[in-house]
Amino acid sequence: MFKIKTIVLPLIISILIIGIFSGACYLSDVNNYKKAVASITIANIDLSRIPDGVYDGSYDVGYISAKAEVIVANGVIKTINLIEHQNERGSSAEVITDTIVKEQTIDVDAVTGATNSSKVIKKAIENALLQK
Template identity: 45%
Template sequence: MISIKKIVVIVICAVIVVLGIWGLKYLISIQQYQKIISNLKIDTIDLSNIHDGKYTGSFNTEYVGAEVSVVVKDKKITNITLLNHKNERGKPAEVILQNVVKAQSLQVDTVSGATNSSKVILKAIENALNSAK
């Protein structure tokens, strides 16, 4: 007959193993996320090649994602709407939409403290504009 002590020890060991596996998976996913963000490049877009219209684009990582709608008229970005923004602390990055419209370029500064969300939003805008080609 198994004593209560042995059952408690087995349960505690099982919980430690499960938590260890979960923690390891979490650390691996964080490393992959950081690698994706650090390797993320925002290309220059030539608006002269983009016809008038409304274009949707998105970019997602495990922790941050964005979906945007971009309106182009007369070879200019006239409006960008953020349709979805999955973020951690990246809400301040949403100002980047106005910066892109003002600059008519994706080559704008990222928002300090929301750099990852800034990059993801810019990549979503790039993907939207690339879908117009």
């Protein structure tokens, strides 16, 4: 009995410590993700100043990331190709590229239910146009 206690008790304590540490790391990651999304701002870009071309940009906040290709001609966004969009439940935000092309501005309303993905996609497009 004594031998079992000397083996099992430290094992249980180790498992508890690992669980607490893992939980704390997860909470820290989620907190950093929320701060990163909250800090996203979109610049007012004058498309007439963007030379014709194909621009690539990306943005990553941890749980959500996006890569976009933006084609500009004659001061107009012709096409936005969403190359990659890693998300949790925000795939519905991918239609925001159509809205941006239609309205010719990145500063469009987020897709309801996919606000964070909308922000990340818009930031990737901004970074493409600003070459960041």
